Amino acid sequence: MSTPILEMKNITKTFPGVKALDDVTFSVQEGEIHGLVGENGAGKSTLMKVLSGVHPHGTYTGEILFEGDLQKFHNISESEEVGIGIIYQELALVPEMTVYENIFLGHELSSNGLVVDWNETIKRTAELLERVGLDVNPSTKVRDLGVGKQQLVEIAKALHRDVKLLILDEPTAALNEDDSQNLLDLLKEQRKHGVTCILITHKLKEVIQVADTVTVLRDGQTVCTLDAEAGEVTEQALIKHMVGREITNIYPEREHAPAEDIVLEVRNWSAYSPRLGRNVLTDVNFNLHKGEILGFAGLVGSGRTELSLSIFGNPDGYRLSGDLFVGGKKVEFGHPGDAIRSGVAYLTEDRKDKGLILIQDVKQNITLANLDEISERGVVDNNAEIKVAHDYVESLDIKTPSIExxxxxxxxxxxxxxxxxxWLFVKPNILILDEPTRGIDVGAKYEIYTIMNELVKEGISVIMISSELPEVLGMSDRIYVVSGGRIAGEMPTSEATQEKIMDLATDY
Ligand SMILES: Nc1ncnc2c1ncn2[C@@H]1O[C@H](COP(=O)(O)OP(=O)(O)OP(=O)(O)O)[C@@H](O)[C@H]1O
Ligand SMILES: [Mg+2]
Incomplete structure (x- = not known):
């Protein structure tokens, strides 16, 4: 019989207007992988922030026992000291620094206590990267890695300290299937070495694959703890406890078929990145029909995001060649604003960095890209802004105490x-969604899919970039596979299989 390494008892944590945790009791056995699941806003991240001292002792009520000792962490260093390591949901690396600088930031290696031993640092970094299965040069700048690879750097960073309890908050949200599998294998490997792990994820299949025990949170309360050995951890059971009802069909039916008209076409499209000193796209040709959901499959780093950005006003300053047609007219967008005015919108995969202004409120963010619509002669009409924000908070079921x-x-x-x-408020004709359901719970995914179906029914065309093949297959009319900055293949979804797509995705 194993013993609990962690016991959290009667934890309550409130924010202004929100009771994020309401008398939560949570216990983790030594050496297990413990899944923590629940809908968006259920309180998972908050519980882990309480545990790791991000929310210091005194700002919550209840008790934390780690290895049997009562702990009152006042900051994250104190929890690190006893062997707790947390990897946040939102990546926290310094983009301008190299991989090795990021990993050893604050824990620099030095033989004499004065001068950093860079050779040793790079050597140790290479070992850590190998341990997490990441094949990049330690001297690469983090900003030049995709989010998927950045996540592996985060994990390497946590592993280099001797963690007893490793907390991963949605580690695979940004990873493709292969990288996710590597990571899960890595966790199983760590379990053999006695590392205990708490895994938060919305990918229920992952929990089912690796977790020994799963705790479900709903509205800040513990719903239940399920035991995998006893056969309690099934997808149906998890969904039912998370959402409080059964969801049988994950992808809503769509009766509507795309029209013949082509609304967007890209011909002989190449993009050279002066920063990287190489082509990120080579001779890409594709088209998008009116009312179509076009799936872009491929590995992380295959060039799908670069393709979208190069179309969406080219904010990264690639040198472009080739032709872009919108609504049959040849266009050149010098700036994202040009693209938006032509009816093209792009939902970024990197919401923290590019998608949102975090210090502004919900209503300002929702109306941000279409202020004209709610302004009179350049002055924002506050009432109009409030109404728009309320509409979207309601239709998207955004969980927030207020639009402020x-x-x-x-x-x-x-x-x-x-x-x-x-981006919905921009009312685009062409909507490019880059990993639209990343980090979104099963119930909300269904809502977003339903919205996509409604959009195409209204004649809007959607490009969906997704690293989750079931989602690509479940939602697209037609699929392009991108690999190495080229289009590796195209097929109607009726002819597509996961194997076919993976074959093309890895073939360059
Ligand atoms: N610093 C904060 N200030 C105010 N409210 C907060 C803060 N942090 C979290 N909350 C609120 O607490 C609740 C729980 O949030 P939390 O981030 O723990 O959810 P979660 O289960 O991790 O969801 P997700 O799956 O979307 O990441 C939410 O209603 C959230 O808005
Ligand atoms: Mg969270």
Missing amino acids: QEVENLSGGNQQKVCVGK
Whole structure:
């Protein structure tokens, strides 16, 4: 019989207007992988922030026992000292620094206590990168890695300290299937070495695959704790406890078929990145029909985001060649604003960095990209802004105490919904969604899919970039596979399978 390494008893944590945790009791056995699941805003991240001292002792009520000792962490260093390591939902690396600088930031290696031993640092970094299965040069700048690879750097960073309890808050949200699997294997490997792990994820299949025990939170309360060995951890059971009702069909039916008209076409499209000194896109050709949901599958780093950005006013300053047609007319967008005026919108995969202004409130973020609509001669009409914000908070079921809440304080999934609302309000003809359901719970995913179906029914065309193949297959009319900055293949969804897509995605 194993013993609890962690016991959290009667934890209650309130924010202005929100009871995020309401008398939560949570216990983790030594050496297990413990899944923590629940809808967006259920309180998962908050519980882990209480545990790790991000929310210091005194700002919550209840008790934390780690290895049997009562703990009152006042900051994150204190929890690190006893062997707790947390990897946040929102990545926290310094983009301008190299991989090795990030990993050893604050824990610099030095033989004499004065001068940092860079050779040793780079050597140790290479070992850590190998341990997490990341094949990049330690001297690469973090900003030059995709979010997927950045996540692995985060994990390497946590592993290099001797953690006893590793907390991962949605570690695979940004990873493709292969990278996710590597990570899960890595956790199983760590379990063999006695590391205890708490895994928060919306990908229920992952929990089912690796977790020994799963705790479900709903509205700040513990709903139940399920035991995998006893056969209690099934997808149906998890969904039922999370949402409080059964969801049988994850992808809503769509009767509507796309029209013949082509609304967007890209011909012989290449993009050279002066910063990287290479082509990120080579001779891409594709088209999008009116009322179509077009799926873009591919591995993380395959060029899908670069393709979208190069179309969406080219904010990263690639040198472009080739032709872009919108509504049959050849266009050149010098800036995202040009693209928006032509009816093209782009939901970024990187909501924290590019998608939201975190210190502004929900209503300002929702109306951000279409202020004209709610302004009279350049002055924002506050009542109009409030009405629009209320509409989207309601239709997207955004969980927030008010539309005046700063977006920074929303749960990850609800931040994502604010982003979706922002682009819906632009009322685009062409909507590019880059990983639209990342970090979104099963119930809310269904809502976003339903919205996508409604949009195409109204004649809007959608490009959906997704690293989750079931989602690509479940939602697209047609699929392009991107690989190595090229289009590796195209097929109607009726002819597509996961194997076919993966074959093309890895073939360059
Ligand atoms: N710093 C804060 N200030 C105000 N409210 C907060 C703050 N942090 C969290 N909340 C609120 O507490 C609740 C729980 O949020 P939390 O981030 O723990 O959810 P979560 O279960 O991690 O959701 P997700 O799956 O979307 O990440 C939400 O209603 C959120 O808006
Ligand atoms: Mg969270």
